[in-house]
Amino acid sequence: MTKPPVEPPGEGESPETTGDGAPDRRGEGGEHAAHAEPAVSSPDAEPETERGEVTAEREALLEAAAAGVAPQPDQTVKVEAPPLEKPHSWPVRFLRYLVTANAVMVTVYSLILAMIIGGILIIVSDEEIRGMYTYFFSRPGDALSASWTAVADAYSALFQGAIINFEQLSLALNGESEWGPVLRPISNTLTNAAPLIFTGLAVALAFRAGLFNIGAQGQAIAGAVGAAVVGFGLDLPLGIHLVVTLAGGALAGGLWGAIPGILKARTGAHEVITSIMLNYVAAYGLLWVISTEFVHSEERTDAISKSVDNTSWLPNLFLDANLRANWGVLFAVAAAGVVGWLLTRSTLGFRMRTVGANPDAARTAGMGVPNTYATAMGLAGALAGLGGAVIMLSSTSHALTPAVVGNVGFDGITVALLGRAKPVGVVLSGLLFGAMQAGGVQMQTVADIPVDMVTVLQALIVIFIAAPALVKAIFRLRTSRGAGMDLTMAKGW
Amino acid sequence: MTTLATAEVAESKAVHGFWTRSSKAGIAYVVLGLVAAWLGTRVDDGADAVFKIFWTGSDIEVKLPAAATVFVLAALCVLAGATLISPAGRNLFGWGTGVALVGFTLAFVCFSIAKPGVFLPVTATMQGALFLALPLILGALCGVLCERSGVINVAIEGQFLVGAFTGALIGTLTASAWAGLIAGALAGCLIGLFLAVLAIRYLVDQVVLGVVLNLLALGLTGFLYERIMQQAAEKYNAPPKLGEWTIPLLSKIPVIGPALFDQNIFTYFAIALVVIVYVALFHTPFGLRTRAVGEHPAAADSVGVRVNWVRFRNVLMGGLIAGVGGAFFTIGSAIAFNKNMTVGKGFIALAVLIVGRWNPIGALLGALLFGFTDQLQIFLSSMPGGSPIPSQFLSMLPYIVTIFAVAGLVGKVRAPAADGVPYVKS
Numbered sequence: 041m042t043k044p045p046v047e048p049p050g051e052g053e054s055p056e057t058t059g060d061g062a063p064d065r066r067g068e069g070g071e072h073a074a075h076a077e078p079a080v081s082s083p084d085a086e087p088e089t090e091r092g093e094v095t096a097e098r099e100a101l102l103e104a105a106a107a108g109v110a111p112q113p114d115q116t117v118k119v120e121a122p123p124l125e126k127p128h129s130w131p132v133r134f135l136r137y138l139v140t141a142n143a144v145m146v147t148v149y150s151l152i153l154a155m156i157i158g159g160i161l162i163i164v165s166d167e168e169i170r171g172m173y174t175y176f177f178s179r180p181g182d183a184l185s186a187s188w189t190a191v192a193d194a195y196s197a198l199f200q201g202a203i204i205n206f207e208q209l210s211l212a213l214n215g216e217s218e219w220g221p222v223l224r225p226i227s228n229t230l231t232n233a234a235p236l237i238f239t240g241l242a243v244a245l246a247f248r249a250g251l252f253n254i255g256a257q258g259q260a261i262a263g264a265v266g267a268a269v270v271g272f273g274l275d276l277p278l279g280i281h282l283v284v285t286l287a288g289g290a291l292a293g294g295l296w297g298a299i300p301g302i303l304k305a306r307t308g309a310h311e312v313i314t315s316i317m318l319n320y321v322a323a324y325g326l327l328w329v330i331s332t333e334f335v336h337s338e339e340r341t342d343a344i345s346k347s348v349d350n351t352s353w354l355p356n357l358f359l360d361a362n363l364r365a366n367w368g369v370l371f372a373v374a375a376a377g378v379v380g381w382l383l384t385r386s387t388l389g390f391r392m393r394t395v396g397a398n399p400d401a402a403r404t405a406g407m408g409v410p411n412t413y414a415t416a417m418g419l420a421g422a423l424a425g426l427g428g429a430v431i432m433l434s435s436t437s438h439a440l441t442p443a444v445v446g447n448v449g450f451d452g453i454t455v456a457l458l459g460r461a462k463p464v465g466v467v468l469s470g471l472l473f474g475a476m477q478a479g480g481v482q483m484q485t486v487a488d489i490p491v492d493m494v495t496v497l498q499a500l501i502v503i504f505i506a507a508p509a510l511v512k513a514i515f516r517l518r519t520s521r522g523a524g525m526d527l528t529m530a531k532g533w
Numbered sequence: 534m535t536t537l538a539t540a541e542v543a544e545s546k547a548v549h550g551f552w553t554r555s556s557k558a559g560i561a562y563v564v565l566g567l568v569a570a571w572l573g574t575r576v577d578d579g580a581d582a583v584f585k586i587f588w589t590g591s592d593i594e595v596k597l598p599a600a601a602t603v604f605v606l607a608a609l610c611v612l613a614g615a616t617l618i619s620p621a622g623r624n625l626f627g628w629g630t631g632v633a634l635v636g637f638t639l640a641f642v643c644f645s646i647a648k649p650g651v652f653l654p655v656t657a658t659m660q661g662a663l664f665l666a667l668p669l670i671l672g673a674l675c676g677v678l679c680e681r682s683g684v685i686n687v688a689i690e691g692q693f694l695v696g697a698f699t700g701a702l703i704g705t706l707t708a709s710a711w712a713g714l715i716a717g718a719l720a721g722c723l724i725g726l727f728l729a730v731l732a733i734r735y736l737v738d739q740v741v742l743g744v745v746l747n748l749l750a751l752g753l754t755g756f757l758y759e760r761i762m763q764q765a766a767e768k769y770n771a772p773p774k775l776g777e778w779t780i781p782l783l784s785k786i787p788v789i790g791p792a793l794f795d796q797n798i799f800t801y802f803a804i805a806l807v808v809i810v811y812v813a814l815f816h817t818p819f820g821l822r823t824r825a826v827g828e829h830p831a832a833a834d835s836v837g838v839r840v841n842w843v844r845f846r847n848v849l850m851g852g853l854i855a856g857v858g859g860a861f862f863t864i865g866s867a868i869a870f871n872k873n874m875t876v877g878k879g880f881i882a883l884a885v886l887i888v889g890r891w892n893p894i895g896a897l898l899g900a901l902l903f904g905f906t907d908q909l910q911i912f913l914s915s916m917p918g919g920s921p922i923p924s925q926f927l928s929m930l931p932y933i934v935t936i937f938a939v940a941g942l943v944g945k946v947r948a949p950a951a952d953g954v955p956y957v958k959s
Contacts (some may be wrong), residue, residue, distance in 0.1 A: 165760040310887075325925065503749065
């Protein structure tokens with residue numbers, strides 16, 4: 041990952057200066073140096089890039105250098121490896137893709153496996169259907185059809201609650217209803233996805249620095265508290281207030297998140313234990329905060345805080361005011377972009393990844409490992425804090441309640457793992473799990489399947505993704521590189 | 534805490550000179566002592582701190598003048614801190630810490646109960662502390678077995694949850710606490726099986742895996758709770774209680790008798806298990822193999838120990854023990870299962886394991902410390918007249934103690950060298 045780029049012949053400068061010094065040396069051969077930069081970070085940006093391709097790219101650079109032709113900076117250099125066998129037509133290649141253990145297909149198969157196990161759970165936990173299996177051999181049709189109906193109802197509710205409700209769609213198509221209700225499932229999905237992406241990024245960022253941040257839950261709580269206090273405590277104009285509120289959430293989450301980082305840096309205490317303990321401390325802290333006079337709602341006696349001013353609400357995403365989706369999801373995607381830039385393009389990100397890959401090597405190279413731990417956890421905490429702020433601002437009461445952030449921090453762990461700790465992956469898996477949660481609510485109301493099923497599915501998906509060899513063996517897939525999570529944490533305690 | 538921590542600690546010593554661990558801790562204890570003394574000034578004049586202690590068959594009352602006692606304990610705390618700061622106290626870290634923390638805790642207790650009509654039932658508190666420590670002991674023993682053989686088990690929380698759920702379910706269905714206990718153990722073992730297969734056979738990162746298995750257990754028990762138990766609680770979720778044994782003569786020993794010898798069967802089981810695991814680990818071929826596999830699997834392999842088989846077996850045995858610990862939550866005192874009822878006890882067990890230095894006896898002592906904190910917290914928040922501190926802060930106490938214990942002891946403790954590193958025969 042950190043191999044220096046192959047220098048074109050005749051360029052004797054050390055590889056470290058390549059990136060910074062490139063603009064100055066844009067003379068003859070300078071182009072190569074500038075172009076070599078992506079080769080350093082490309083294995084990270086595109087993890088699936090096979091080693092052969094990288095070498096091919098280098099060879100192309102060398103060839104170009106020898107010929108005296110500078111490749112265009114924007115042009116991707118790709119040299120076809122000599123074909124080992126006859127190229128197939130696209131349907132064959134597509135089918136081959138389907139049966140190869142690559143990152144996408146392993147995810148798809150994991151999803152299928154998890155749904156199958158979930159289906160079995162639905163059947164087994166249904167008393168009526170269990171009864172039918174007692175006379176399975178005399179009338180197998182009863183049990184099988186009842187099982188099928190139960191599972192199909194559940195998953196169809198899951199889908200319709202998450203993506204599109206067919207009943208509403210047909211009503212709208214016939215002109216009997218507005219289009220708003222048709223968009224409601226999507227709106228719910230986006231609303232759920234926003235905080236999940238934030239906490240997923242919080243876990244993913246820490247992962248890249250070699251830290252396992254289980255504390256996103258506590259950091260999200262801290263963020264929600266910080267945002268709420270700013271939200272109702274300050275009186276600011278529209279727009280500025282929202283920014284300050286989100287900043288308050290990020291700051292509170294960041295400070296809370298920095299604690300395990302500092303503890304690890306200064307004492308070596310493992311962040312898994314300290315951050316999970318801080319989750320419980322934060323949960324009780326939230327109860328206390330809500331009970332204080334400054335925060336507690338003046339109108340209500342139950343455990344709820346004052347509502348934040350509407351100047352700090354997140355603007356609606358859709359014009360229809362009945363739809364909950366707000367700009368939170370846009371901010372989340374933007375945050376993913378920033379994290380992506382930070383990790384692959386900035387010095388800090390490079391330091392974090394180096395520390396994550398090998399702390400000993402990082403220290404030898406003169407990087408401050410303790411500081412990096414503290415910074416990474418602080419940044420992760422800020423992201424999770426934003427998630428908490430967004431979830432608080434998206435709630436119908438716009439206030440703190442004891443369960444305001446729900447389980448978003450723990451779900452963030454699965455989001456980060458499914459997204460393989462890459463920002464793009466986190467956005468996609470955040471959307472997937474957001475959809476599953478939106479659908480889970482529908483599943484509970486329509487098909488009477490407890491919403492906990494979604495947690496089970498999430499955990500199962502991630503377990504299968506964590507063990508690509510298992511999925512590969514079950515489906516007898518072909519070997520491919522890059523299927524796994526490739527997330528190996530610091531060994532031991 | 535591996536090479537990094539040691540290097541960091543060495544670095545900090547070289548740079549800071551005076552600021553050694555000992556002197557920093559000493560300053561903290563002096564501050565704690567001063568806080569305690571300040572608490573002493575807040576005690577009402579002439580108020581007594583009353584303790585009730587079991588004494589040959591009945592309770593006796595011990596009355597201490599509260600303010601004076603608090604001042605004495607505060608002075609003790611300051612003294613311990615000062616000793617640690619002075620060059621003479623450098624080697625007394627353990628003792629100084631112990632005296633200071635016990636002194637501060639007792640001062641705080643005296644301050645809290647210095648009210649008319651309030652007393653601290655000492656023997657009952659000890660009994661409660663041991664009771665609350667039981668799952669921690671069992672969970673930490675599970676951790677000892679797993680981690681001494683080189684498999685990190687973060688899934689203790691999940692094993693507790695499935696153990697508690699299955700114990701309640703089977704215990705209710707069969708109307709037998711013993712059946713529930715066995716079922717709970719097997720359920721914990723099942724999670725252990727997942728852990729073992731995925732970590733040893735499929736080389737999944739063990740910390741990540743443990744956390745995800747916890748989520749799976751949380752979702753699974755929550756789902757089945759809603760779907761099965763909530764439908765007919767009296768049919769599926771009314772677990773019986775595993776009996777209590779009173780050991781005839783020993784239970785009459787003053788002070789500690791009732792706490793140790795008039796207890797739940799789990800207590801005897803847990804304490805026996807501590808001894809068994811200790812002996813097995815350090816005085817039998819089984820333990821030698823386990824430790825060899827955890828420290829240097831390649832060396833163990835070269836003398837014919839089947840590394841992955843040893844790990845597999847240990848993780849499964851650990852799962853059985855953690856499952857019993859989970860069953861304790863429900864059939865230990867006939868409490869119905871509830872969603873996420875273990876509230877992080879599995880993670881505290883993990884902390885106990887680290888604080889206890891991967892040693893069964895250490896785990897026992899660590900678990901008792903946490904059990905005591907928890908019991909104190911419960912006592913103070915349910916005390917007549919209420920506690921001077923908001924109850925939410927009292928509830929945080931066990932978790933905060935965990936953070937301090939893990940952060941304060943690290944650098945002094947060392948995990949098995951191959952802990953968390955899968956063994957692939959090359």
